[in-house]
Amino acid sequence: MQNSTKIIISIAMAGVMANQATYAGSFSLYTEISAAEIGNFAAGAAAEAADASTGFYNPAGLTLLNRQEVVLSGVGVLPSSNLTGTSTFSTTDYEPYIQSFSNLQGGKSAVVPALHYAQPLGEKATFGLSIFSPFGLSTNWGDHSPVRHSATLTKLLTVDVSPELGGLVTKNFAVGGGLDFQWANVNFNRVLGSPAALQALEQMGGLVTPTTLDSSSDNEGHSFGIGFHAGVLGLFNDNHTRAGLNYQSRVKHQFNGSSTLTGRLADPDLTNIEEFFSEDTLYSNQVPLPSQTTFSLYQDINPRLAFLGSVIYTGWSCFKTIKLNQVAAFSSDIGSIVLVDSSADENYKDTWRFALGANYQINDQWMLRTGGGYDETPTVNEQRDVRLPDANRWALSIGGHYQMRPYLGFDLGYTYLWAQNDPIVNKTDQLGPTSNHNVDAKAKVHAQLIGLQAVWSIDHELTMK
Numbered sequence: 341m342q343n344s345t346k347i348i349i350s351i352a353m354a355g356v357m358a359n360q361a362t363y364a365g366s367f368s369l370y371t372e373i374s375a376a377e378i379g380n381f382a383a384g385a386a387a388e389a390a391d392a393s394t395g396f397y398n399p400a401g402l403t404l405l406n407r408q409e410v411v412l413s414g415v416g417v418l419p420s421s422n423l424t425g426t427s428t429f430s431t432t433d434y435e436p437y438i439q440s441f442s443n444l445q446g447g448k449s450a451v452v453p454a455l456h457y458a459q460p461l462g463e464k465a466t467f468g469l470s471i472f473s474p475f476g477l478s479t480n481w482g483d484h485s486p487v488r489h490s491a492t493l494t495k496l497l498t499v500d501v502s503p504e505l506g507g508l509v510t511k512n513f514a515v516g517g518g519l520d521f522q523w524a525n526v527n528f529n530r531v532l533g534s535p536a537a538l539q540a541l542e543q544m545g546g547l548v549t550p551t552t553l554d555s556s557s558d559n560e561g562h563s564f565g566i567g568f569h570a571g572v573l574g575l576f577n578d579n580h581t582r583a584g585l586n587y588q589s590r591v592k593h594q595f596n597g598s599s600t601l602t603g604r605l606a607d608p609d610l611t612n613i614e615e616f617f618s619e620d621t622l623y624s625n626q627v628p629l630p631s632q633t634t635f636s637l638y639q640d641i642n643p644r645l646a647f648l649g650s651v652i653y654t655g656w657s658c659f660k661t662i663k664l665n666q667v668a669a670f671s672s673d674i675g676s677i678v679l680v681d682s683s684a685d686e687n688y689k690d691t692w693r694f695a696l697g698a699n700y701q702i703n704d705q706w707m708l709r710t711g712g713g714y715d716e717t718p719t720v721n722e723q724r725d726v727r728l729p730d731a732n733r734w735a736l737s738i739g740g741h742y743q744m745r746p747y748l749g750f751d752l753g754y755t756y757l758w759a760q761n762d763p764i765v766n767k768t769d770q771l772g773p774t775s776n777h778n779v780d781a782k783a784k785v786h787a788q789l790i791g792l793q794a795v796w797s798i799d800h801e802l803t804m805k
Contacts, residue, residue, distance in 0.1 A: 367477035367496055367728070368654065370632065370693070371755065372415040372452040373397070373470075375791025378753025379709030379739020383697030384648025386571060386584035386636035390741075391795050392458035395468030395504040397634065398571035398586040399516025402458055402466035402506030404579070411456040413793035419447035421479060421729055423765070425781025427486040429536045432774040437535040437550055439486035441781075446485075446726070448478035448495075454793075468504035468518070473497065474588075475524075475629055479728055483556060487726045488531035489777045490769065492556070494727040495527040498629070502569070517570035522591045524565070524629075528664070529558045532605055536775070553610065555603025559664060561595030561622055565629075580640035588632045590658060595624040601668040601677065608676055617668050617677045625663040630688075631655040646699040648711070656688040656718035687723055691716035697737070709739040709753065717763075725767040729783035731759035739791070747797045755789040 371382045374393035388394070389401030392409045423444040429437040454472040461467055477496040481487050504518030535550035542548055571586035600618040607615035636650040663683040670677055697711025717730040724730070739753030763785065768778040 367475050368630075368632070369417075369452055369473055369476050370652065372417065372789065372791070373413075373454055373472045373474070374411070374456070375413040375415055375753055375793035376709070376739070376741065376751040378415060378755050378789050378791035379737055379751065380648055380697030380699075380711035380753075381695045381713045381735045381737040381755055382652075383650050383695035383711045383713065384636045384638045385650055386586040386634040387573065387582040387638035388636070388648060389573070389582070389584075392456035392468060393454070393470070395456055395458065395470045395506075395516075395518065396472060396502065396569070398573060398584045398636070399468060399504040399506045399518050399569065400514040400571045400573035400586075401584065402468045402504065402516055403464065403508040403514040403573070405458045405466055406460055408460065408798040409458045410796045410798065411454075411793055412796075413454040413456070413791065415452045415454075415789055415791040416449065417452060417476075417787065417789055418449050419787040420785065421445065421447040422784045423487065423726065423729065423781045424784075425765070425779065427489070428778045428780070429489060429534075430776050430778070431534070431536040434536045434540045437539050441486040444481065444485060444487065446479045446481040447785075447787075448480055450476065450478055452476065464508040466506045468506065470500070470502045470504065470518070472500055472502075474500050474522070477728060479726075481726060483531055483554075487779050487781075488554070489533065489535075490725060490767070490779050491528075491530050491727045493527050493529040493558075496524065497526075498522055498524045504569075512575050514573040514575065515571070516573075517568065520567040520569060520589070520591060522565050522567060522593075522629075523562070524593050524595070525560070525562045526595055527558070527560050529556065531555065532557050532601070532603075532669070534775075553604050555601055555605035557668070558600045558602065559597070559622060559667060561597030561624060563593035563595045563624075563627075565591040565593045567591035577640075582638040584634070584636045584638075586634045586636075588634075590628045590631045590655070593624075593627045593629065595622075595627065597622045599664075599666060599668040599679070601670070605670040606668075606677065608670075619666060619668050619679060621666040621679065623665050625661070625665075627662060628658045630658055644701045648697040648699065650693075650695045650713075652693040652695075654691045654693070654718070657690045659686050659688040659718070661685050685723065687720055688718040689720060691718050695735075705743045707741040709741070710737060712736040715757070721764065723767070724763060724765055726765055726779055726781070729763045729765050729781075729785060731761060731763035731783070731785055733757045733759050733785075747799075749795040751791070751793045751795065753789070753791040756786070757789070758786045759784075
């Protein structure tokens with residue numbers, strides 16, 4: 341029994357080493373920076389300069405705003421991630437522990453707020469300030485789900501505070517730039533255990549079940565990084581034709597935080613299911629969040645109709661390996677908690693995003709927005725896992741602007757995103773020399789975005805230069 345227990349604990353400890361720091365999937369919140377952009381799927385975002393949110397999409401567009409303006413935006417993100425398949429925990433000399441599941445739901449809804457501000461500084465320059473979340477992710481499969489040994493809660497939250505400045509160089513050319521002061525917080529949780537070995541002991545009449553040693557490994561970290569974004573805007577045909585190019589730099593993060601182990605594995609005697617151990621020395625390797633380059637066109641066809649388009653290139657290939665150091669685990673050799681290092685290869689690929697849209701001015705108060713596009717996933721088939729089973733996706737959008745007063749307007753937008761093909765998850769985590777865990781599943785994923793924002797012209801007038 342002592343040797344069996346040693347094997348079980350060794351397997352459980354090794355489980356923390358595999359895939360512990362996986363972000364998974366595309367976690368960019370590009371469209372969600374402004375509720376107005378939800379209605380066009382961000383088509384023309386770097387050229388339209390409809391309101392103060394242009395400070396993020398292209399700060400050169402701030403020069404088209406000649407009144408002090410505040411934009412308050414909120415976007416509801418309603419994702420759905422359903423998994424159907426099998427989970428297999430294998431250990432040498434033991435029968436695999438297999439669980440089947442159907443329509444397992446892990447998507448978590450969230451609200452993405454944003455604040456944008458613009459203040460003209462004379463005839464040719466405008467100051468802007470944007471507070472927004474450029475990246476985010478939240479999935480939770482639960483502590484008792486069949487995929488718990490791969491992931492439970494995965495969460496990424498970012499907050500970016502960006503002062504910006506746009507300047508008109510000539511009547512046909514504007515430039516702009518801003519700094520990005522970015523705070524980030526992450527959670528990577530999973531369940532550690534040894535269900536295959538415990539299953540064998542149960543079948544031999546032992547007073548255990550496959551979940552007896554299941555213990556929660558909760559790892560949380562925070563970081564602060566600095567980046568920048570800069571853009572140019574060409575203005576032609578009395579501003580009815582506009583072309584914008586914007587670059588948002590990488591922001592590098594190194595997370596620091598705590599690792600907590602809760603359950604029997606936190607107790608040297610393996611008896612107290614409520615025992616916990618926490619250590620606040622957790623830290624990661626340097627993790628870069630990717631750069632984005634946007635090229636947009638805006639064209640007024642007539643006084644009522646405008647066409648918009650964007651091409652966005654995201655440099656996800658910088659996102660290669662994630663490593664967590666000082667993760668709490670149990671060592672059977674010394675009978676106590678030890679701090680170990682864990683790593684995972686991600687090997688993301690660079691992606692393209694395409695968007696087309698149109699605006700139709702119904703009357704002085706109402707404008708209709710519509711659009712759609714295609715967005716590539718950065719994940720590769722071999723590395724895709726359950727933290728976010730991402731896929732290439734299509735989008736359709738509709739929205740509108742209502743100018744209730746000369747100084748107050750509202751935007752409402754809706755986007756539906758669906759996968760080009762159902763993504764496959766077939767990921768095996770090697771949990772040491774004698775054990776591994778595999779999830780083999782098909783995912784059905786889609787999402788809805790619902791955005792609402794208020795645009796307040798503090799100077800009581802909305803005009804264009």
